[in-house]
Amino acid sequence: MNFELTEERQMLQDTLRRFLKDRYTTEVRNKILDSDVGMSADIWNELAELGVIGALFTEDQGGFGGMGFDIAVVFEELGRAGVVEPFLDGALLCGRILAHAGQADKVEAIIGGTLQLALAHGEPTSRYDLNYVQTTAKGNVINGRKAVVMNAEAVDTLIVSARTSGGAADEDGITLFAVDKDAKGLMIQGYALLSGGRAAEVTLDNVEGTMIGEEGKGFALLETAYAAATVAQCAETLGAMHTATNLTKEYLMTRKQFGRPIGTFQALAHRMADLLIEMEQATSAVTRAAGFLEEDARTRDMNIHAAKNLMGRAGRLVSEEAIQMHGGIAMTQEYELAHIAKRITMADHRFGDTDHHLEKFIALSAA
Amino acid sequence: MDLNYTDEELAFRDEVRAFFEEKLKPELAEKVRLGTGLSKEDMEGWHATLNAQGWLVPNWTKEFGGAEWNAVQRHIFDEESARYDAPRTVPFGFSMLAPVLHKFGSKEQNDYWLPRMLNGDDWWCQGYSEPGAGSDLASLKTKAVREGDHYIVNGQKTWTTLGQHANMIFCLVRTDSTVKNQEGISFLLIDMDTPGVEVRPIILLDGTHEVNEVWFTDVKVPVANLVGEENKGWTYAKYLLTHERTNIAGVGYSQAGIATVKRIAKAEMAGGKPLMQNPLFAARVAQVEVDLMAMATTNLRIISKAAEGAAPGVEASMLKVKGTIIRQEINDLARRAVGVYAMPFASEMVEGTNEPLPDPHDAGPLAAHYFNNRKLSIFGGSNEIQRGIIAKVTMGG
Ligand SMILES: Cc1cc2nc3c(=O)[nH]c(=O)nc-3n(C[C@H](O)[C@H](O)[C@H](O)COP(=O)(O)OP(=O)(O)OC[C@H]3O[C@@H](n4cnc5c(N)ncnc54)[C@H](O)[C@@H]3O)c2cc1C
Numbered sequence: 001m002n003f004e005l006t007e008e009r010q011m012l013q014d015t016l017r018r019f020l021k022d023r024y025t026t027e028v029r030n031k032i033l034d035s036d037v038g039m040s041a042d043i044w045n046e047l048a049e050l051g052v053i054g055a056l057f058t059e060d061q062g063g064f065g066g067m068g069f070d071i072a073v074v075f076e077e078l079g080r081a082g083v084v085e086p087f088l089d090g091a092l093l094c095g096r097i098l099a100h101a102g103q104a105d106k107v108e109a110i111i112g113g114t115l116q117l118a119l120a121h122g123e124p125t126s127r128y129d130l131n132y133v134q135t136t137a138k139g140n141v142i143n144g145r146k147a148v149v150m151n152a153e154a155v156d157t158l159i160v161s162a163r164t165s166g167g168a169a170d171e172d173g174i175t176l177f178a179v180d181k182d183a184k185g186l187m188i189q190g191y192a193l194l195s196g197g198r199a200a201e202v203t204l205d206n207v208e209g210t211m212i213g214e215e216g217k218g219f220a221l222l223e224t225a226y227a228a229a230t231v232a233q234c235a236e237t238l239g240a241m242h243t244a245t246n247l248t249k250e251y252l253m254t255r256k257q258f259g260r261p262i263g264t265f266q267a268l269a270h271r272m273a274d275l276l277i278e279m280e281q282a283t284s285a286v287t288r289a290a291g292f293l294e295e296d297a298r299t300r301d302m303n304i305h306a307a308k309n310l311m312g313r314a315g316r317l318v319s320e321e322a323i324q325m326h327g328g329i330a331m332t333q334e335y336e337l338a339h340i341a342k343r344i345t346m347a348d349h350r351f352g353d354t355d356h357h358l359e360k361f362i363a364l365s366a367a
Numbered sequence: 368m369d370l371n372y373t374d375e376e377l378a379f380r381d382e383v384r385a386f387f388e389e390k391l392k393p394e395l396a397e398k399v400r401l402g403t404g405l406s407k408e409d410m411e412g413w414h415a416t417l418n419a420q421g422w423l424v425p426n427w428t429k430e431f432g433g434a435e436w437n438a439v440q441r442h443i444f445d446e447e448s449a450r451y452d453a454p455r456t457v458p459f460g461f462s463m464l465a466p467v468l469h470k471f472g473s474k475e476q477n478d479y480w481l482p483r484m485l486n487g488d489d490w491w492c493q494g495y496s497e498p499g500a501g502s503d504l505a506s507l508k509t510k511a512v513r514e515g516d517h518y519i520v521n522g523q524k525t526w527t528t529l530g531q532h533a534n535m536i537f538c539l540v541r542t543d544s545t546v547k548n549q550e551g552i553s554f555l556l557i558d559m560d561t562p563g564v565e566v567r568p569i570i571l572l573d574g575t576h577e578v579n580e581v582w583f584t585d586v587k588v589p590v591a592n593l594v595g596e597e598n599k600g601w602t603y604a605k606y607l608l609t610h611e612r613t614n615i616a617g618v619g620y621s622q623a624g625i626a627t628v629k630r631i632a633k634a635e636m637a638g639g640k641p642l643m644q645n646p647l648f649a650a651r652v653a654q655v656e657v658d659l660m661a662m663a664t665t666n667l668r669i670i671s672k673a674a675e676g677a678a679p680g681v682e683a684s685m686l687k688v689k690g691t692i693i694r695q696e697i698n699d700l701a702r703r704a705v706g707v708y709a710m711p712f713a714s715e716m717v718e719g720t721n722e723p724l725p726d727p728h729d730a731g732p733l734a735a736h737y738f739n740n741r742k743l744s745i746f747g748g749s750n751e752i753q754r755g756i757i758a759k760v761t762m763g764g
Contacts, residue, residue, distance in 0.1 A: 125636040127706045132639070148707040169639055194573075194712040194734050257503040267751050316699075323741050327501055327749065328526050331571050331742055338572035342738065349702075349709045349734075355647040 020081035048113025068293030079239025084196030120146035137162035152200035177209030312354030449619030460491035494538035530579035573735035616690035624697035
């Protein structure tokens with residue numbers, strides 16, 4: 001066993017941490033949050049040049065990483081800095097789908113930072129179930145509605161899932177399509193998100209698309225891409241939790257009330273200690289999920305479900321306790337912790353929440 | 368023992384219900400229900416409606432236009448108020464300042480300020496906290512120096528709720544720096560239109576403008592606006608804090624909140640079935656409901672003691688802690704319930720403009736409320752401070 005990062009990953013981590021610390025300050029991010037597009041193209045390009053996207057893909061796919069640990073290193077750093085640019089959706093999630101569907105040219109463009117995509121899969125009543133698709137396609141003509149599609153307004157092409165056969169909850173019969181943003185009958189209604197970035201409701205009224213991969217076999221593409229994305233989401237949350245606990249530790253040591261640092265009140269000191277214990281748990285859960293991403297599906301999924309469930313619980317504890325122990329200051333939008341706490345909490349609304357993954361874990365562990 | 372309301376109490380409840388049915392406009396209740404943010408006019412309008420009924424200030428004596436309700440009646444009103452999604456009244460004047468004036472103010476002050484409060488002539492806000500003085504309120508530094516018929520006030524208050532609407536602020540100020548912290552504080556009423564007063568907004572993490580900084584630079588305040596005696600302000604402040612804690616358990620809000628969560632979870636689908644049928648989610652809801660049922664009775668037990676005239680002491684702190692934990696838990700359930708639809712940022716909605724949000728249309732502000740209500744365990748004496756009080760009172764030290 002060896003828990004050290006490889007030299008390459010260590011370098012990537014150092015580079016990213018330094019870059020984001022200098023470049024992605026609270027002020028810079030608050031400007032991005034206030035902007036209409038909700039992201040910065042400059043930041044996207046600069047990070048792409050630093051290899052943030054390349055690290056998410058294997059050499060075969062044109063990158064220089066692509067393993068669970070590569071994903072974890074990248075997203076933990078993005079999480080620490082509270083980055084709102086949609087690398088998770090626009091690059092990793094969609095890139096993985098295209099890579100597995102054999103669209104090498106598109107993947108190359110994603111790695112180069114010149115192509116961003118959006119995945120329109122979830123629907124208003126599908127909640128967190130990956131197999132639930134009611135949008136239909138006859139031939140290549142799609143009808144339906146997609147919910148909270150990340151980054152939809154910013155991209156030229158959307159990847160849309162639609163049912164070409166079977167019932168609403170069948171894994172078989174889901175087909176993926178590339179849909180041009182300007183396609184006739186496509187409506188995108190965008191809005192800002194509470195924890196930064198933008199998403200949209202997407203409705204498709206007889207929209208023409210181009211099939212990606214094989215007909216009816218979209219679920220397998222989605223499943224592997226979601227596994228990687230869930231690892232990324234957990235790592236991002238871990239990074240944000242590091243920032244939250246660091247800010248809280250510093251604040252407890254400097255804020256004085258009743259003539260002494262508030263961290264000297266045992267009521268707070270013990271709770272800070274509890275957070276640090278949970279941070280170790282969270283680190284291990286993410287390490288496992290990342291390390292087993294390339295294993296057989298059962299091992300992979302057990303560890304991913306475990307991690308996402310644990311991150312949901314530990315994340316909630318960290319974000320609520322960090323705010324509480326700060327007092328009023330943490331309630332202000334300007335303060336770094338406010339954004340970080342929102343990132344942590346809203347992560348529980350992505351790729352399945354605490355309960356969803358507990359149910360999935362039970363199904364595997366009881367089997 | 369009898370766990371039911373008496374006939375008289377039931378009759379009173381019917382009267383309250385009839386009032387809400389008749390006088391609460393559906394548009395206003397809808398705003399409260401969706402939490403889309405009330406305008407100053409909304410709040411003032413509701414105050415006027417209550418005043419016309421004689422119910423604006425249930426805690427005041429009849430002499431000054433109060434209803435003189437007992438604690439159980441007040442509880443019934445609060446409970447129904449939450450059930451009907453009625454706005455809550457802005458408490459700073461009616462239930463914080465007024466009792467202090469009543470007990471410690473001069474006759475002139477009572478005769479002048481109380482009727483103006485009822486008429487909606489003044490909007491009061493509370494100027495206690497400072498950047499360096501939160502939990503340790505007595506360490507406050509805003510200074511008032513007497514010069515002839517005036518005090519000259521310099522310093523800064525912060526977290527001033529709805530200060531952007533206010534024209535009057537009651538402040539704790541330091542009038543003697545040579546004595547123990549608690550012994551050099553005075554209670555001043557300050558007109559916010561006086562030169563040298565500046566209000567700066569603080570935007571909260573959910574995007575709302577609810578609190579402010581209030582800065583004082585050489586602000587002249589007439590000595591007539593001193594409440595009680597100079598340097599006795601801490602006594603008055605502590606008295607006010609006991610009033611700040613009425614309706615502290617927020618039982619009505621929690622009951623309304625649970626109803627909302629159930630309504631959402633029945634409509635929200637998970638795995639082809641309503642979320643409310645999901646065993647994990649149902650267990651979460653039930654757990655809070657069990658706690659709430661017990662707390663509602665704790666609340667009534669304490670209230671009926673108070674109705675007999677006993678002052679709630681350490682129990683108020685207990686209700687604050689448990690009540691806020693339950694309310695925050697319900698906010699957490701509500702955001703969980705709507706799944707991915709918790710993510711859209713409804714600040715536009717919170718601020719009252721019309722940008723359309725995706726269905727389910729009441730999902731919009733739920734996550735924002737979850738974050739906003741983290742304040743419940745921070746203000747009004749944080750839950751840590753309350754636990755300190757409970758421990759101190761019961762174990763000494
Ligand atoms: C939304 C909002 C509205 C508000 N409205 C008003 C208003 O209208 N008027 C007004 O005057 N004030 C208002 N306040 C201020 C509020 O009363 C203070 O935030 C509160 O007193 C806590 O002070 P603080 O924020 O400075 O935190 P601090 O006092 O710095 O506390 C930080 C942390 O330390 C803990 N702590 C402090 N002392 C101890 C101790 N001895 N033992 C254990 N733990 C301790 C606290 O519980 C907290 O967790 C408002 C605050 C908020 C957030």
